[in-house]
Amino acid sequence: QVQLQESGPGLVKPSQTLSLTCTVSGGSISSGGYYWSWIRQHPGKGLEWIGYIYYSGSTYYNPSLKSRVTISVDTSKNQFSLKLSSVTAADTAVYYCAREPPGYNCFDYWGQGTLVTVSS
Amino acid sequence: DIQMTQSPSTLSASVGDRVTITCRASQNISSWLAWYQQKPGKAPKLLIYKASSLESGVPSRFSGSGSGTEFTLTISSLQPDDFATYYCQQYNTYSPRYTFGQGTKLEIK
Numbered sequence: 001q002v003q004l005q006e007s008g009p010g011l012v013k014p015s016q017t018l019s020l021t022c023t024v025s026g027g028s029i030s031s032g033g034y035y036w037s038w039i040r041q042h043p044g045k046g047l048e049w050i051g052y053i054y055y056s057g058s059t060y061y062n063p064s065l066k067s068r069v070t071i072s073v074d075t076s077k078n079q080f081s082l083k084l085s086s087v088t089a090a091d092t093a094v095y096y097c098a099r100e101p102p103g104y105n106c107f108d109y110w111g112q113g114t115l116v117t118v119s120s
Numbered sequence: 121d122i123q124m125t126q127s128p129s130t131l132s133a134s135v136g137d138r139v140t141i142t143c144r145a146s147q148n149i150s151s152w153l154a155w156y157q158q159k160p161g162k163a164p165k166l167l168i169y170k171a172s173s174l175e176s177g178v179p180s181r182f183s184g185s186g187s188g189t190e191f192t193l194t195i196s197s198l199q200p201d202d203f204a205t206y207y208c209q210q211y212n213t214y215s216p217r218y219t220f221g222q223g224t225k226l227e228i229k
Contacts, residue, residue: 049220
């Protein structure tokens with residue numbers, strides 16, 4: 001059974017960089033042709049896709065966040081990471097990591113989510 | 121951007137009812153539509169992919185239909201565990217590749 005687990009600071013100061021890591025267990029991040037995404041949900045609101053990475057390192061980002069987002073992968077640790085720079089209060093959200101199986105174009109496994117609050 | 125509009129925003133129903141939630145895309149997305157269920161404090165759970173394919177382990181009372189720009193999620197006989205918020209999600213080859221509907225909250229009448 002694949003499991004995803006987000007980790008990182010729950011509080012980030014405005015203008016700083018938000019950094020989160022997703023650890024994948026129960027399967028290799030390098031196998032199966034999966035894409036690995038970050039998705040966020042503002043408090044009480046809907047879902048916003050941030051971007052994805054393939055195990056090879058190729059990425060694709062939401063244009064609305066592209067200038068501030070970097071997603072990277074560490075296959076040796078079976079992890080992928082999110083960095084979001086120059087954060088403001090508008091970036092306060094629950095951040096999820098998720099897996100997209102080949103040919104699905106949607107997300108079958110999700111982490112439990114981690115709340116990141118941007119505040120001084 | 122492709123906009124996804126769900127209706128209704130809130131739906132009140134009783135156990136045993138048949139309910140339908142609609143999702144409309146602002147452009148043709150073929151069958152690249154998924155449905156999720158989310159309960160408070162939890163991650164979304166995939167129910168339906170490719171508009172009508174039931175995800176493994178999801179009860180058969182859930183079904184999806186549609187193509188192009190109009191899609192529906194139907195729950196044939198509501199169970200107590202089904203009261204939650206439901207989201208649709210589209211995929212397309214343009215940016216952004218994935219967008220979600222605003223959600224439909226299914227409440228107990």
